[in-house]
Amino acid sequence: MLAVILACIGLPVTSIHGAAGASSLVHGAHAHAKSHGLTGPWAAIAHPQEPQHTDRPTIRLAITVDDLPGGGPELLGYTPVKIVKEIVATLRAHHVLHAVGFVVGSMLDARPERREAMDAWVQAGFAVGNHTYSHAKVEELGLDGYIKDILADRAVVDPLEQRTGQHHKYFRFPYLEEGRTEAERRALRHVLAAQHYELARVSVIFNDTDWADAYLRCLARADDAALDALRQSYLETALAQLSWSVAAAREVLGHRIPQVLLVHANVATAKNLDALLTAYEHAGVRYVSLDEALTEPAYGARYDFSGENILQQASQGTGRPHPPELVESAELLDLVCR
């Protein structure tokens, strides 16, 4: 799936096939990662532009968007307000009734005009959740400071919750890091429970933020060929991750689960969400609420491993292996349009 990126930066496509050096270039932190070939019924997912008419199982999917209202570089007119409005319009066009946006209060307070982004989100009928005030890690703030950061976000999120009329309060850890030690993780779970937060864990993550900076660079150059390559690699990665998560649920948990997708409010997702959702729908996705997804016990299980998606956590906790992880694209994407 990385062939399009390699071609874009002038590397031979053959370098991704079985070459240890090229593999290590893109494996990042996942030492045992390797390319994940799609097999069986999921092979069809690799061709999102072709509607699928074969019998296929329904994939229930809840959509969540992190880092609202967004705080990346505001280049070429791609302000957080524009990005969030595009994402909202795409979700509505695909008849997504339920989505949850996780709000970082400092991003909103830094630029009050970004309230227009949250207005668009709330007016579309979507829910909100707490993503801490400053999006820091526990090691940066210490446990007490981190708890204060959770509580500080309530000043921003609580009024938004009241506007949405949602019945549940949601929390998502930045970087999916739930604490460094068992004691920290237990303390944080206690705080969240006392604040009546439901922990919104994730099963489908493909690091869409890795594409965002490359998108802005290529847009600035008006490099249409590179933009096409980015678009294709974004979609292929999103589809491959969905197929990984479906297969991982089967292999680790022994049953299908409602999946929870994590994307971010950034330019890459704003530009590609329409194609992504179309491809997912062709793959058999039916949208469900986060509330429905979280009824799956795996999202609430205490495997007591920090970070990663719930299927990786469940694999560690149960000792049952998951499929080979996907190759990460970050290092290659960082070379595009330089």
Ligand SMILES: [Zn+2]
């Ligand atoms: Zn985040």
